[in-house]
Amino acid sequence: MQIFICKNDKEIGDKVSSEILKLVEKKPAAVLGLATGSSPLGTYTALVIKAKQQGVSFHQVTTFNLDEYLDCSDPKQTYHVFMAEHVFNALDFDAKKLNFPSLENLSSYDEMIAKAGGVDLQLLGIGVNGHVGFNEPGTPNDSLTHIITLSATTRRSNSRFFKDNLDLVPKQAVSEGLATIANSKHIIMIADDLTKQTAIHHLLYGHGDPNVPATALLHHPNFDLYLTKELYEAAK
Numbered sequence: 001m002q003i004f005i006c007k008n009d010k011e012i013g014d015k016v017s018s019e020i021l022k023l024v025e026k027k028p029a030a031v032l033g034l035a036t037g038s039s040p041l042g043t044y045t046a047l048v049i050k051a052k053q054q055g056v057s058f059h060q061v062t063t064f065n066l067d068e069y070l071d072c073s074d075p076k077q078t079y080h081v082f083m084a085e086h087v088f089n090a091l092d093f094d095a096k097k098l099n100f101p102s103l104e105n106l107s108s109y110d111e112m113i114a115k116a117g118g119v120d121l122q123l124l125g126i127g128v129n130g131h132v133g134f135n136e137p138g139t140p141n142d143s144l145t146h147i148i149t150l151s152a153t154t155r156r157s158n159s160r161f162f163k164d165n166l167d168l169v170p171k172q173a174v175s176e177g178l179a180t181i182a183n184s185k186h187i188i189m190i191a192d193d194l195t196k197q198t199a200i201h202h203l204l205y206g207h208g209d210p211n212v213p214a215t216a217l218l219h220h221p222n223f224d225l226y227l228t229k230e231l232y233e234a235a236k
């Protein structure tokens, strides 16, 4: 794991968006693994601005999103909508090349990724309890795309997107598994919020621990962790 300590989330967004652009310029038909949530937001904002300025096309790019809620009470909070608003509608993506896990493609999602050539660059956030995608504590390291029941911690944390009303937060999701994520050629994880301090501490000093799912990636040969200085200082 390589650690990049940045001044603030703006600097993270700037650096990570440059990594994505560098890849797409070198490989116009790259396969991107994409994440939602507040962590990658700065990266997406910078990516859209710079791709437009530099005239980089995403038309040949294939994307695989990590996860999606099941039975989402508020359609505006689905990850489909998040991605459309913050990334897909702003650039020249080809709608036919944008993939999300769902009940329909659950058993073929990993095969779809493999057929596309595998994920070149996987963006990741991390949950307060160390989840990646929606792989909650206890998820086996060899898991592929699956249905998951969200933990109480995750539902409480995500209630901020559902009027702080826990009853409105979905109870289940479809998520790529830990093995799906670990199969990516390059992983970039972003963490910029102090609520992630304990989870990041485990990544900095821990060993593979099924109670902290992100530690399943510790042995990945090309895993970059981008942190704000404030979070790094609090977590170390």
Ligand code: GLP
Binding pocket: 035, 036, 037, 038, 039, 040, 066, 067, 124, 125, 126, 127, 128, 132, 133, 134, 154, 158, 193
């Ligand atoms: C959600 C998503 C994860 C995301 C995590 C952290 O539950 N399923 O993919 O990484 O929460 O979100 P945020 O970046 O908003 O803190």
